[in-house]
Amino acid sequence: MLRRILIGRHPARTLARAGLLALVSIGVFGFLLLPIRLQGISMLPTYRAGGFNLVNTLAYRWSPPKRGDMVAIRLAGRHVMLVKRIVALPGERIRIADGIVYVNGAPLEEPYVRYRAAWSVLEMTLDQHEYFFIGDNRGMPQQSHEFGRAPRERIVGKVMF
C-alpha cells in the first residue's frame, strides 16, 4: 500500500514525472524566479531580516523598471544581491536634503518610509541608463546605508512580494 502511494502503479512513469518536476524546478527557481533570503536592516519596515522572497528575472523583459519598484541589484554576480527601491529614473535630477528625496526639484512622496534621519546628498543627474536605488530604512545613519546610482544592467529583477 505504502509502495503504491509512494511509487504508483508504474514506477518508470513516476520516476519520469519526478525527473521532469526536478528539471522544471531547477529551471524556474534557478533562472526565472530566484529565491532570496533577506539580511540586514536597510529595507525596514518593508522587509525584515531573515525573510524570504522571490526575484522575477523576467519582470523587465518587456517594460522598463518603474519608480517605486523594489529590485535586486547584482554585485559581481547573483549569489549575493542588494535589495533596494528605485526612486529616480534615467535622466532625472535627484538630491536628498534633510532626509527628503527631491526628484527634478520636487519632493518625492514616500509613504513606505517610517522614520527619516537628516540625510544629505548633493544633486546629481542620472545618465540615460542609470537609476537611483535606496533602502526604505531612512532612520539609520547615512554612512551605514548603501544607496546610490547604478546602470540598468545591474538590475537582476523585481522583488515579487
Add this chain to the structure above:
Amino acid sequence: MKRAVRVAIAVLLVAGLIWGIRRLFPSDREKIVRQLNDLASTVSTAGAETDVARMAKAARIGRFFTEDVTVDLGPPQSPIQGRGTLVALAASAREQGRLRVEFIDVQIAIGPGSMSASVDLTAKVSGPDSEDGRPAVDAREFRITFQKVRDEWLISRVEGVRTLEQRP
C-alpha cells in the same frame, strides 16, 4: 549486465584520470581559484587565537600578495601600500574575533601571455558587529589583479568596486 558494469567502470576510470590530471596540472584559472580559496580560509578565523598564532596567520596572509601590493578600498579609506603594511593590518584585524570570509561569483580574465589576470568577485564577510557584537554579514565587490611571479599567482592590486555610486 556484465557489459553495463564494464562500461560503468570504464567511465569511472576516465573520470578519475581526468580529475587526477587536473589536480596534477591545474590550469591558470584553477590555480587562481585555489589561491583565492586558500586566502579566504587563511583570513577566516574562529577567534580566540594566541598572539603567536595570530602573527603567524597574518604573515601567511602576506604570502598571497606581491611585495608592492596596493589595496584601495575607496574613500574615505586611504590606499594600503606594500605587503608589510598589509600584514600588520591583517594582524590587528584578527584581534576583532571570529571572522568568516568567502569569495563568491568569481570571474577570471587571464591577460595576454598568461602573466596577469583580472578577477571580479564578491567578498562576503560574516562576524560579530563591531558596535553591538551581534552576528552581521557584509558583502562587497572587488576587482583583484593577479601577477604571475615564478609560476605562482600573487595579488598585486585590490580595488573596491562601488556597486551604488553617490558621486554627483
